[in-house]
Amino acid sequence: MKMLLLILLFNILSWRSLRMKRLANDCFSNASEMISVAEALTKIAAAAKPLAGTERTTVFEAEGRILAEDIYATMSIPPTDNSAVDGYAFCFADYEKKPDKPRNITGQSKAGHPWKGPLATDAVIKILTGAVMPEGLDTIAMTEDVSIQGNQVILPTGLKAGDNCRKKGEDIQAGQILLTKGTQLRPQELGYLASVGLESINVFKRLKVALFSTGDELVNPGEPRSSNGIYDSNRLILIGLLANLGCSVTDLGILKDRLPVVRAALHEAASNHDLVLTSGGVSMGDEDHVKTALNDIGHLHFWRIAIKPGRPLALGQIGNTAFIGLPGNPIAALVCTLMFARPLIKILSGANTTPPLSFQATSDFSLKKKPGRTEWLRARYHVSDTGIGIVEKYPTEGSGILSSAVWANGLIEIGDDVTYINKGDLITFFPFSELMR
Ligand SMILES: Nc1nc2c(c(=O)[nH]1)N[C@H]1C(S)=C(S)[C@@H](COP(=O)(O)OP(=O)(O)OC[C@H]3O[C@@H](n4cnc5c(N)ncnc54)[C@H](O)[C@@H]3O)O[C@H]1N2
Numbered sequence: 001m002k003m004l005l006l007i008l009l010f011n012i013l014s015w016r017s018l019r020m021k022r023l024a025n026d027c028f029s030n031a032s033e034m035i036s037v038a039e040a041l042t043k044i045a046a047a048a049k050p051l052a053g054t055e056r057t058t059v060f061e062a063e064g065r066i067l068a069e070d071i072y073a074t075m076s077i078p079p080t081d082n083s084a085v086d087g088y089a090f091c092f093a094d095y096e097k098k099p100d101k102p103r104n105i106t107g108q109s110k111a112g113h114p115w116k117g118p119l120a121t122d123a124v125i126k127i128l129t130g131a132v133m134p135e136g137l138d139t140i141a142m143t144e145d146v147s148i149q150g151n152q153v154i155l156p157t158g159l160k161a162g163d164n165c166r167k168k169g170e171d172i173q174a175g176q177i178l179l180t181k182g183t184q185l186r187p188q189e190l191g192y193l194a195s196v197g198l199e200s201i202n203v204f205k206r207l208k209v210a211l212f213s214t215g216d217e218l219v220n221p222g223e224p225r226s227s228n229g230i231y232d233s234n235r236l237i238l239i240g241l242l243a244n245l246g247c248s249v250t251d252l253g254i255l256k257d258r259l260p261v262v263r264a265a266l267h268e269a270a271s272n273h274d275l276v277l278t279s280g281g282v283s284m285g286d287e288d289h290v291k292t293a294l295n296d297i298g299h300l301h302f303w304r305i306a307i308k309p310g311r312p313l314a315l316g317q318i319g320n321t322a323f324i325g326l327p328g329n330p331i332a333a334l335v336c337t338l339m340f341a342r343p344l345i346k347i348l349s350g351a352n353t354t355p356p357l358s359f360q361a362t363s364d365f366s367l368k369k370k371p372g373r374t375e376w377l378r379a380r381y382h383v384s385d386t387g388i389g390i391v392e393k394y395p396t397e398g399s400g401i402l403s404s405a406v407w408a409n410g411l412i413e414i415g416d417d418v419t420y421i422n423k424g425d426l427i428t429f430f431p432f433s434e435l436m437r
């Protein structure tokens with residue numbers, strides 16, 4: 001653990017010394033200092049290392065957790081040859097000689113109750129789905145394909161060796177690797193682990209995230225509001241997003257716009273969390289204290305990315321605790337969390353990072369765009385009457401318009417170089433369902 005933190009610190013420091021040269025002047029006033037999305041994500045991937053420790057949990061409680069060990073199979077699945085159907089098991093080598101001769105039904109094999117007696121070479125065993133194949137038999141005819149005459153059966157012609165029989169180890173071979181460290185455990189992975197009898201596993205501890213909103217104008221829902229107050233919506237958005245990403249969130253409320261207050265609160269939160277997340281106070285205003293506070297008590301690594309929305313974004317470090325300062329506008333906070341905090345959180349949590357799934361769909365709008373920045377538009381995907389996947393965009397772009405995110409079911413991504421989208425073009429759409437897990 002100490003080693004990991006040292007590596008992280010080393011990476012951060014070397015990254016910082018690189019950035020220091022580029023940040024010699026106030027980068028906010030110089031558009032050329034903005035970095036691209038790809039650069040930002042590369043920096044995140046290079047600097048971040050898993051921060052959370054590990055703990056043991058049972059497979060019954062491990063949904064969504066991140067595996068902290070490679071897991072090998074201690075047994076084969078299926079553990080024996082067994083039947084895929086309800087039917088009659090026979091020896092193919094004997095059947096091949098005279099497929100349609102009547103054969104004696106010698107006994108039964110049921111799931112959990114195998115046939116154990118001796119068998120003649122032309123014997124047939126009535127067998128149920130999942131039952132162990134009797135020794136010497138290798139092929140099964142389905143019940144509905146045979147004809148029964150008293151205690152005899154006539155098998156259908158045309159069966160092939162091994163039909164309807166599931167072979168030992170056809171799913172999992174004893175000794176093979178089942179899942180690798182960093183896998184996020186979905187229900188199917190938990191069933192997979194249970195199938196080889198595993199009950200307890202090592203997972204990464206949940207990433208401990210401290211969450212603040214900043215701004216004198218902010219009021220908690222349910223509290224009295226003065227005429228110049230607005231209710232804090234970001235914290236609710238972020239609590240939900242962080243919980244979906246498997247974090248353990250400490251909601252630390254609203255910070256007043258005072259540098260000593262922000263500084264002390266961030267310092268305190270960093271002492272017992274893996275990540276501190278704030279929203280607001282990262283742009284150019286006189287009351288935007290988050291960057292200054294971070295510079296005072298830790299390191300600020302970068303804070304301008306060529307994107308819309310969410311241009312001012314702070315990423316840094318307070319001691320060994322990671323820090324993200326999200327922009328205050330609710331849509332900018334949401335989009336930056338999905339596009340930057342999410343990959344960082346995945347790495348810090350020990351998870352493998354795979355980009356979220358996106359797909360191409362047809363634009364139902366035309367748009368002019370500035371080159372040199374990535375834009376994410378709130379969008380709604382639907383399938384047209386003629387079966388084509390269509391993407392609409394929300395009519396306005398203001399990043400304070402939370403209605404747009406409620407209306408949308410995902411985001412359109414428009415790359416740096418694109419300057420124009422024509423109606424009918426294929427564009428990239430990320431469903432929220434992919435971005436929010
Ligand atoms: N001179 C410049 N000014 C601004 C720039 C710029 O490039 N140059 N960028 C603008 C952009 S883009 C954004 S986004 C904002 C981000 O600013 P801050 O992170 O400092 O955010 P605040 O000023 O604190 O708040 C912005 C806006 O969002 C509202 N807000 C903040 N927190 C919450 C919350 N928890 N719940 C609901 N609403 C919140 C706040 O009241 C403001 O209206 O900077 C621009 N300025």
Ligand code: MOO
Binds near residue numbers: 308327
């Ligand atoms: O970061 Mo801002 O969202 O583009 O208004």
